Amino acid sequence: MAFTSFRFIVFLVLAAAAYFLTPKRCRWVTLFVANYVFYFISGGKIFIYLLATTITTYLATVKIGDMAAKNKIAFNEAKANLDKEGKKAWKAAFAKKKRRILIPTLLFNFGILAVLKYSGFVTSNLNALFAKIGIGAELPVFKFLLPLGISFYTFQSMGYLIDVYREKQEPEKNFFKLALFISFFPQIVQGPISRFGTLAEQLFRANEFSYTRVKYGVQLMLWGAFKKMVIADRAAVLVDNAFGFPETFGGTYVAVAALVYAIQIYGDFSGGIDIATGAAQIFGVTLDKNFERPYLATSIPDYWRRWHMTLGAWFRDYVFYPLSLSKFFMKLGKKCRNILGNYIGKLIPVLIPQFIIFFLIGIWHGAEWKYIAFGCYNGTLIVLGILFEQPLQKLAKKLGIRMNCLSWRIFQVLRTLVLVAIGKIITRAPGVSAAVYMIRSMVENWDMDVLTNGGLLTMGLDGKDLWVLFLSCLVLLGVSLMQESGIKIRETLAKQNLYFRWVIYLGAVFSLILFGVYGLNYNAADFIYRGF
Amino acid sequence: MNKKECLKIMVRCVAFVVVFSMLFSNATDLLMRHDDESNEIHAFYSEPKDTIDVLYVGSSPLLRGVSPMVMWNEHGFTGYVRASALQAPSVSYGLLAESLKYQTPELVVLLCDNIFTEYDYVEREGDLRRGLDGMKMSKYKLDIIKEVTEADERQSMLSYAFPLMRYHDRWKEINLAEDEPEPLLEHSFKKGNVYLRDINPQEYPEGFMEPTGEPYTFDESAKGYIEKSIALCKEKNIPVLLLHLPKMSWSYEQSVMVEEFAAENGAVYLDLDRAEYRSQLGLDPQVDYYDQGHMNLTGTIKLSDWLGDWLDAQYDLPDHRDDPAISESWNADWAEYAEKTGLE
Amino acid sequence: MEALLKILAELRPDVDFEGNQELVDSGELDSFDIVSLVGELCDEYDIEIGADDIVPENFNSVEAIWALVQKLQED
Numbered sequence: 001m002a003f004t005s006f007r008f009i010v011f012l013v014l015a016a017a018a019y020f021l022t023p024k025r026c027r028w029v030t031l032f033v034a035n036y037v038f039y040f041i042s043g044g045k046i047f048i049y050l051l052a053t054t055i056t057t058y059l060a061t062v063k064i065g066d067m068a069a070k071n072k073i074a075f076n077e078a079k080a081n082l083d084k085e086g087k088k089a090w091k092a093a094f095a096k097k098k099r100r101i102l103i104p105t106l107l108f109n110f111g112i113l114a115v116l117k118y119s120g121f122v123t124s125n126l127n128a129l130f131a132k133i134g135i136g137a138e139l140p141v142f143k144f145l146l147p148l149g150i151s152f153y154t155f156q157s158m159g160y161l162i163d164v165y166r167e168k169q170e171p172e173k174n175f176f177k178l179a180l181f182i183s184f185f186p187q188i189v190q191g192p193i194s195r196f197g198t199l200a201e202q203l204f205r206a207n208e209f210s211y212t213r214v215k216y217g218v219q220l221m222l223w224g225a226f227k228k229m230v231i232a233d234r235a236a237v238l239v240d241n242a243f244g245f246p247e248t249f250g251g252t253y254v255a256v257a258a259l260v261y262a263i264q265i266y267g268d269f270s271g272g273i274d275i276a277t278g279a280a281q282i283f284g285v286t287l288d289k290n291f292e293r294p295y296l297a298t299s300i301p302d303y304w305r306r307w308h309m310t311l312g313a314w315f316r317d318y319v320f321y322p323l324s325l326s327k328f329f330m331k332l333g334k335k336c337r338n339i340l341g342n343y344i345g346k347l348i349p350v351l352i353p354q355f356i357i358f359f360l361i362g363i364w365h366g367a368e369w370k371y372i373a374f375g376c377y378n379g380t381l382i383v384l385g386i387l388f389e390q391p392l393q394k395l396a397k398k399l400g401i402r403m404n405c406l407s408w409r410i411f412q413v414l415r416t417l418v419l420v421a422i423g424k425i426i427t428r429a430p431g432v433s434a435a436v437y438m439i440r441s442m443v444e445n446w447d448m449d450v451l452t453n454g455g456l457l458t459m460g461l462d463g464k465d466l467w468v469l470f471l472s473c474l475v476l477l478g479v480s481l482m483q484e485s486g487i488k489i490r491e492t493l494a495k496q497n498l499y500f501r502w503v504i505y506l507g508a509v510f511s512l513i514l515f516g517v518y519g520l521n522y523n524a525a526d527f528i529y530r531g532f
Numbered sequence: 533m534n535k536k537e538c539l540k541i542m543v544r545c546v547a548f549v550v551v552f553s554m555l556f557s558n559a560t561d562l563l564m565r566h567d568d569e570s571n572e573i574h575a576f577y578s579e580p581k582d583t584i585d586v587l588y589v590g591s592s593p594l595l596r597g598v599s600p601m602v603m604w605n606e607h608g609f610t611g612y613v614r615a616s617a618l619q620a621p622s623v624s625y626g627l628l629a630e631s632l633k634y635q636t637p638e639l640v641v642l643l644c645d646n647i648f649t650e651y652d653y654v655e656r657e658g659d660l661r662r663g664l665d666g667m668k669m670s671k672y673k674l675d676i677i678k679e680v681t682e683a684d685e686r687q688s689m690l691s692y693a694f695p696l697m698r699y700h701d702r703w704k705e706i707n708l709a710e711d712e713p714e715p716l717l718e719h720s721f722k723k724g725n726v727y728l729r730d731i732n733p734q735e736y737p738e739g740f741m742e743p744t745g746e747p748y749t750f751d752e753s754a755k756g757y758i759e760k761s762i763a764l765c766k767e768k769n770i771p772v773l774l775l776h777l778p779k780m781s782w783s784y785e786q787s788v789m790v791e792e793f794a795a796e797n798g799a800v801y802l803d804l805d806r807a808e809y810r811s812q813l814g815l816d817p818q819v820d821y822y823d824q825g826h827m828n829l830t831g832t833i834k835l836s837d838w839l840g841d842w843l844d845a846q847y848d849l850p851d852h853r854d855d856p857a858i859s860e861s862w863n864a865d866w867a868e869y870a871e872k873t874g875l876e
Numbered sequence: 877m878e879a880l881l882k883i884l885a886e887l888r889p890d891v892d893f894e895g896n897q898e899l900v901d902s903g904e905l906d907s908f909d910i911v912s913l914v915g916e917l918c919d920e921y922d923i924e925i926g927a928d929d930i931v932p933e934n935f936n937s938v939e940a941i942w943a944l945v946q947k948l949q950e951d
Contacts, residue, residue: 006690166928211541301906316907322927324911333915349915350908386908464704502548506555514559514700519691 001042003189003275004225004518011038015185016214016282024206031184031203031283032176038185042148049116049147053109054179057157060105061164061178064098065171102165106158113154116144121367149188151364155314157182160196162318169196177204186279190272192290192310199285207284216490217281222508223479224274229516230472232267234465235260237517241460243428246438251445253459254438258421261428263473266295269308293480295420298412300381303420311364315357323353347386354386355379365427370435374426381419468515560696561713563703564665568726569595569616571717573627573666576612577634578719583858584635585849586611588724589628589761590643591619593777597827598641599725601869603840604862608851613724615643616663620651621757622679623663626672628761632768633670639847640765641773644758647793648786650751653683665695666716721865725836727829727873734780734817734824741805743784750789762797771847772799777835778815779805780824802842804835813838829873877942883916884938893938900932910935917941923948 001008015034022030039047071094082090123139130137160181163169172178181200187193242249242257249257270291277287288310297303304312323329329349337345355376362375396403422439429435450456457463479489493501572595586603588594592615600611612635614627628640653660660680667673677692691698758774765772774794776782782805794801804813813835815821820831827835843849852858869875884893891904899905905913913935914925923945934944 006688168928168931301908305903305906317927317930320907321911321930325914325925325927325930330915330918346912346915350911354908462704502551505548506552509552510555510559513556513696514563514703516700519688519698519700 001038003272004229004516011041012279012282019283020209027206028177028180028204032180035180035183035185035188039148039183039188042189046145046147049112049150050153050183052112053154053157054175054182056105056108057161057182058172058175058178060101061161061171062173063101064164065173067094067098067101068167098165102161105161109154109158113150116146116150118363118367119144149190152191152193153182153188155193155311159193159314159318163196172196172200180204184280184285186276186285187287190269190276191308192273192276192288193314194288194310198288202285210284212494213284214282217278219490219493219505220278220281221275222278222512224271224276224278225512225516226472226508227267227271227274227476229271229512229518231469231476232264232271233517234461234469234472234515235264235267237465238460238469239264239428243430243438246429246434246441249459250438250441252442252447252450253455254425254442255421255446256450256456256459258425258428258442260469262295262417262421262424263476265424266291267476293484295417296413296480296484297416297420298409299416300378300385300419303416304378304382311361315361319360320353320357323356324349329353343390344387351383351386354382358382368431370426370429370432373432373435374423377423377426472511472515556694556696558713560694560699561715562711563699563706564695565661565699565702566714566716567616567662567665569662570666572720572722572724572726573614573616573663574668574716575718575720576614576631576724577668579612579635580857581634582636583610583852584612585609585638585852586641586843587628587631587635587637587639588613588615588641588643588775589619589624589631590615590641590775591624591646592617593645593779593826594641594643594775595724595726596728596822597777597832597835598839599727599832599836599869600723601721601725601866602833602836602875603843605866605870605875606837607840607844607849608853608859609638609844609849610852610858610862611723615724616659618656618659619646619663620653620656620660620676621646621754622651622676623660625757625761625764626676627663627667629764630667630670630672632764632770636768637770638849639773639843640761640770641775642758642761643777644754644774644790645776645779645782645786647750647754647758647790648748649754651754653680654686657684657687661692661695661698664692669693721868721872723865725832727832728822728826729829730822731819731828731830732821732823733819734821736817737780740780741782741784741787741807746783746785748783748786748789750793755793758793759797762799766798772797773843774799774801776801776803776805778810778813778821778827778831800846833873833875877938879920880917880942880945881938883913883920884941887913887916897937899937900935905935913941917945921945921949 001011015030015038018034019027019030036047039050075090075094078090079087120141120143123141127138127141130139160169164171172181177200180203181196182188184194184199184203239257239261242253243261246254273290277290280287290308290310292306292309294303294307297306329352332352333345333349335345336348339345340348356379358379359372359375362371362373362378365371365374402408425438426432426435429438456466461469482489493504496504586600586609588598588600588611594613595615595617598611598613600613603609603611612631614631616623619627624642628642664673664676673692677689680692681687681689688697762772774790776787776790787803787806791801791803803809815827815831815834820827820834822828822831852862881893884891888905888909891899893899896902896904900910910930914930917923918925925944925948929944929948934940
């Protein structure tokens with residue numbers, strides 16, 4: 001069920017009505033039922049996978065919770081007789097015990113994800129390798145149907161499991177409540193990836209109906225639909241064309257296509273998130289922010305802080321910190337300091353895990369070499385950025401470049417955007433070699449005439465569509481700049497007089513109806529991130 | 533939230549919906565494709581209840597070839613043609629069933645050449661819309677849409693219920709400065725007869741309507757809908773005439789098959805390509821045809837002239853010329869029709 | 877506390893630590909800073925800071941960092 005389909009609107013209205021008509025005590029039950037109905041009619045006949053994740057998470061967390069409770073009592077009794085070393089040993093022993101539950105559960109769930117998503121990639125590459133080195137064997141290549149939102153709910157439930165393991169989170173004893181947390185329908189399709197600590201309570205309590213909140217929710221959904229249907233789906237026509245025929249569209253066309261693709265994927269993904277967030281808001285649930293105007297970022301790390309924030313935070317808390325604070329990297333850092341000097345040595349425990357994370361984020365996007373290349377590209381940029389940060393600052397000082405001014409900020413934003421757009425070429429091109437070809441041709445055959453000689457019109461969108469795309473991007477930019485300077489759009493709008501508000505609302509609705517790309521002649525591009 | 537505030541919000545919501553609906557319908561009128569067929573099919577609703585004596589449903593030969601106005605002028609019985617180019621049998625059935633909610637005609641005339649062809653919903657969206665866009669929403673329309681969307685999953689229920697969803701892209705085509713919202717036609721003086729003026733001389737193919745022994749088969753779905761149509765009329769005690777209008781690509785075998793089919797279903801069959809009627813009609817292939825399967829205006833007038841006589845003789849149709857409740861508006865329409873066609 | 881402030885000043889000379897109550901939440905300390913800081917703290921105070929201690933509440937202010945160090949020293 002696509003977020004911009006009529007069916008979704010109908011489902012949402014029915015689910016919201018059912019929720020607010022249910023007696024307060026049972027509202028969470030209604031929400032739970034709605035989630036499973038949604039999952040089922042979205043083609044989730046394979047929801048056995050969702051169930052498997054829910055059950056294993058439930059059993060593991062309840063068990064760890066039990067162990068922790070017993071351990072606490074035992075520890076308090078024994079504490080008096082233990083010295084510092086003894087306490088340490090006790091803790092280490094208990095952590096080891098907990099890990100006996102944690103590790104198999106993690107392996108099982110990420111294992112499902114890995115098998116479903118990556119087994120085809122691994123086996124087909126192994127087969128290619130076998131053929132090259134002359135081994136006659138051929139492994140069967142399976143293509144699995146990916147359950148809806150599997151990456152998102154797996155990350156969300158495993159994050160919760162680790163929180164319980166770290167004893168930061170009391171385990172949920174009610175199985176159905178846990179199932180509700182893992183399957184909340186607005187966010188299961190494409191995130192944001194939520195934490196138990198912030199989301200669960202909002203789902204379990206009985207939220208009151210609030211006109212203002214519902215209104216804000218609907219407004220956010222409209223804005224999301226605008227970004228997706230008017231901007232992203234229109235941009236998709238040009239992008240599909242340009243990336244489909246790299247030989248035809250070389251040089252400057254690549255730059256245009258990369259920029260438009262950057263707009264497309266942002267409109268599509270953040271639009272979907274806005275729809276999800278707005279839908280959740282109707283039920284009185286506030287979801288975590290997933291985007292913060294990423295294309296206004298001043299550096300690559302800044303970009304990754306603003307793009308798909310909940311995924312970045314997940315990797316930071318559950319992979320980056322454990323890795324970089326692990327004994328191995330701490331020791332490595334000390335050693336490197338002796339060899340490479342203080343500055344670089346200190347950075348080693350940061351840089352290597354950081355690179356690993358971007359490798360993982362690359363793979364997370366899909367089982368293809370280009371995503372691995374994308375991960376390495378970003379990892380390399382970040383590492384270089386850190387390594388050269390101080391030397392470059394010194395250089396700028398020497399050259400007398402002022403850095404705390406608007407022009408410098410604009411320069412930073414544009415520089416980041418260019419680097420980001422090159423990364424997007426890697427992910428959107430048909431393969432790694434095509435990406436390299438396109439980037440090379442962009443550098444070698446630069447020709448500004450294309451922008452004025454009507455060449456743009458050959459890319460798949462006619463002049464009128466290009467105008468709509470351009471103007472709607474200006475609206476997006478305007479809104480983004482307002483938000484960046486701290487203006488709350490919906491609150492500000494609510495303070496305007498009725499006529500102005502209605503003009504805006506009706507304008508928004510009709511720009512969707514008239515300028516949205518939907519219906520027969522267009523391939524209503526499904527949310528790009530959905531299968532991830 | 534107190535009661536007063538609650539009321540205020542509700543009033544606002546209702547007002548918003550009203551304003552939205554007005555704009556939506558305006559936008560629909562502006563962006564919708566306006567076919568003559570949709571207009572004529574829509575104008576049918578303005579005919580007062582139970583004032584139509586003969587109802588014609590079917591494909592384009594009816595649209596181009598049968599003029600109820602000519603028959604009114606000569607015999608005083610009323611008629612309405614709800615026809616559209618390449619009308620799907622399912623659409624014909626829906627139009628008939630829907631029409632019978634508004635009118636109780638003395639006779640139903642069905643054009644059923646399409647009983648031999650399999651209707652391809654995927655290829656014929658334009659023709660489907662020509663038939664459906666002028667139709668009000670009803671159970672019958674929904675049934676047709678359901679059949680269409682089941683056969684072609686690219687098409688959506690919503691786009692038939694709200695044509696703006698289908699035509700929204702036409703902001704590119706139209707001239708916003710000049711084009712004005714144009715609602716569907718409310719009243720038609722043509723009564724569904726969209727005549728064409730061009731003359732394209734035709735020639736009968738060699739051995740036209742002579743037996744060749746070539747086999748033909750009915751399309752099961754089309755046949756089913758025509759059977760359903762006949763059964764529906766029977767249920768309402770309305771006689772059914774299966775009509776075939778002149779068409780150069782017709783054959784003796786097809787004619788015989790439809791005749792037998794009509795007999796089996798208790799309907800009368802009138803085939804104007806049979807030699808006996810051809811001589812009576814006196815159509816001149818050099819001047820009366822628009823193309824090989826459609827009359828032009830002169831052909832329409834000749835054909836309607838003859839058909840009016842025949843229908844009046846066969847079915848003893850009423851003469852409303854002395855009934856002011858009907859004749860007032862029909863005479864006015866005739867005046868306009870006569871002026872436009874140059875009849876008088 | 878003195879030593880802690882010195883470490884912080886060395887780490888990020890551009891940030892005014894004293895009085896700031898949302899070092900992490902406002903984004904002034906990012907994950908790289910945290911990891912570097914943790915390394916320094918472990919050396920300086922001979923403690924072990926694990927990934928589960930890395931929550932914003934423990935790093936949002938100088939006082940919070942100091943409290944964390946003291947807690948871990950006691951353990």
